[in-house]
Amino acid sequence: MIGQKIIYSLLCLVLAVSIVLWSCSDDDDDDQTMGMLESALDIEAIMAHLEQLELIAQGNNGHRAAGSSGYDQSVSYIRETLSNTDFIITEQEVQVRYFEETAPPVLEMISPENTSYTWGTDYVTLSYSGSGDVHSEIVFIDPMIPPGETDNSSTDGCEEEDFQNIDLTGKIAVIQRGSCYYHIKATYAEQNGASAVLIFNEGQAGRQEVISATLTAGSEVTIPVLGLSYNLGYKLYTLTQTGQTVEMHVTVTALDEWTVASNIFAETASGNDDQVIILGAHLDSVTAGPGINDDGSGSAALLELAYQIASLGYKPVNKITFAWWTAEEDGLLGSEYFLADLLANNPAALGRIAMYLNFDMIASPNYIRGVQDSDQSVIDSGFEQTPPGSGDLEQSFLDYFQARDLPTVPVGISRSDDVSFFNYGIPSSALATGSAGLKSQNEVALFGGTAGEPYDPCWHRACDTTDNIDQEILLQNAQAIASVLESYGDIQGPLFDTRTAVSPGAMSPSHAGHYHALPLE
Known part of the structure; x- marks a missing residue:
């Protein structure tokens, strides 16, 4: 009887040790902590989208600028990739100056x-x-x-x-x-x-x-x-x-x-359409190059995330819309037209947009892990105020990276398409890895890389190709997007404690414009 107890105790001990070892495994721990969408993302798949965008540019005078054949083919690629999914795909023509x-x-x-x-x-x-x-x-x-x-x-x-x-x-x-x-x-x-x-x-x-x-x-x-x-x-x-x-x-x-180019949208068939979550990236490049980091990186990350949502059969509580904007490089024309058109023709739909997240340049080779200071608590970006809820979105990204011991730095409101949404009182935030600015010694201590060199030495140049992409930071940012999206997508009830509607332009900064394309001083 005593021998049986000893054997039983030993078996329990072995089983307990096995459970502890199993639960401490790096791979399994990742599976335990990652959400469904986050764990589904794969860097090879995202890079495959970027390779296609680069091929499109190579066949069209080396770029994908709004109004060009390269841009039109980029729109077609988004549509074709999501064509056999449950997403509702729409396009919106915008007058652009080519x-x-x-x-x-x-x-x-x-x-x-x-x-x-x-x-x-x-x-x-x-x-x-x-x-x-x-x-x-x-x-x-x-x-x-x-x-x-x-x-x-x-x-x-x-x-x-x-x-x-x-x-x-x-x-x-x-x-x-x-x-x-x-x-x-x-x-x-x-x-x-x-x-x-x-x-x-x-x-x-x-x-x-x-x-x-x-x-x-x-x-x-x-x-x-x-x-x-x-x-x-x-x-x-x-x-x-x-x-x-x-x-x-x-x-x-x-x-x-003057010609036309299209915004393209992919909307989930299910979800509360009184609380629409929009995620956006600009699909156009400058004419100087293929625009693979600026902003193929954001476009490809969102495209793969949308594809995985469809593949996994994820049904969000709140409706999700992916937006690929045209003519951002020309002055945010695509996103501004989208919002102005809603205000003029469907203001009720404008009021149902609960939040916006923007991803413009998220794979810079000499990167910082930048989280937008969306409530201006650290960096004054020139706005009198930002929409309530923006700070909550910022904190969601900060919490994500902090939980994974990944350092971040605050970046100013980017002057990219998120500015359009800020101006309409819609809670917004963004991630960015830097463009033409020079990396500091303090940033090197946090992220590695080279001090005194641009975050992206190929910004707005012909060398902005897939060779210009840091795949590690691209995947990290893509997974952060997926995690934050899933958390807000599954919220029952209001996404934020407060939401204050404002008239368009009420939150405009003293110097409006795009932080890396418009002639903003």
Whole structure:
């Protein structure tokens, strides 16, 4: 009898140890803690979507810009991938202004030296630049050289008075970046007789590279406008200060026309349509490259998440809509049109949008793990207020990463499509891994990578390909999106304690616009 008790006790001990060992297994622990949607995501599948977007760009002049055949094929790829699912797929046409250079631009000095400059290193063409072939003297307006200690110290070319007593007739205006929109600088220059405009970077750390931006889709500038590096602008300024006349040759040849491009939406067939959750990413690239991080990364993560929702048969309590926006790079045209159209034609549907999450550039190779400071508790992004509930969304992402011992840093409100929703009083948040800013030593200590280098050295360039993707951070962000979505998707009752409706524009920041495409200073 005693022997049997000993054997029984030993068996219980072995069983207990086995259970403990089983429960401490890394793989099984992951399965225990991951939600259904989070665990279903696979980096190979997400990368497969990115490879398809890159192939589309390769077959269409190297890009997927809104209004181009590459963009239209990207929309078709989203539709085809979800075609045999229960998602309700719709498209919405948006008027967009399509701009593409049809010949290589030219920038060269004619005198006192004969020098040809390199596209991408010394200069690029600003989107919506006018076309023209100009040989003329350059004239600086009112630069701050050396630059001020802080960004936007220079007000060069921001007021019409800056151009008084300067003869610009037929000449090339050279203006420093800072404190106002690029199209304002270019417009004043053209109105005062300039035949072309060169806008050079301001000169502080992180503001020395070539300016890659747009004059906004509403620009009426008709003369060539190029963006220059600070180094080139400084060299030209130094030459003019010696009393020499500097003559330049500027050429831009571009197609500029209004056309249509589509937002595409995938909506769950089930779920409470009085509380709609929208997740969005912009599907368009710039014309300079295929846009695989910006913003193929967000687009592909959402596409694979939608596909897994359908494959798993997940039925959310609250309706979920995936949105792939057009013409974000042109000034948030797709998301702004969507909301304005609802306000005009279906305000009840606008009121049923409970929250919005935006994912623009979530796989930068020299990344930060950025969570948007959606309530501006740390970073003042210029909004008088942000919609109640936005801080809750931010905290959901912070809690997710903290539970996995993954450090984060706050990032400002991104000036991407989330701004459109902020402006309509809809609780919003976002993840981002950085674009043209330079990584700090403190950020290297948190995330690794290289200090003093851009988060994405291929931002808005032809090298923004699948080779430009950090797969580890892409999967981590995709899984965070899935986890947060599932938690809100399964909530019974109100998603937030408070929800305050506001009129459109009531929450606009003092400087509205896109943080990495519009000419926001």
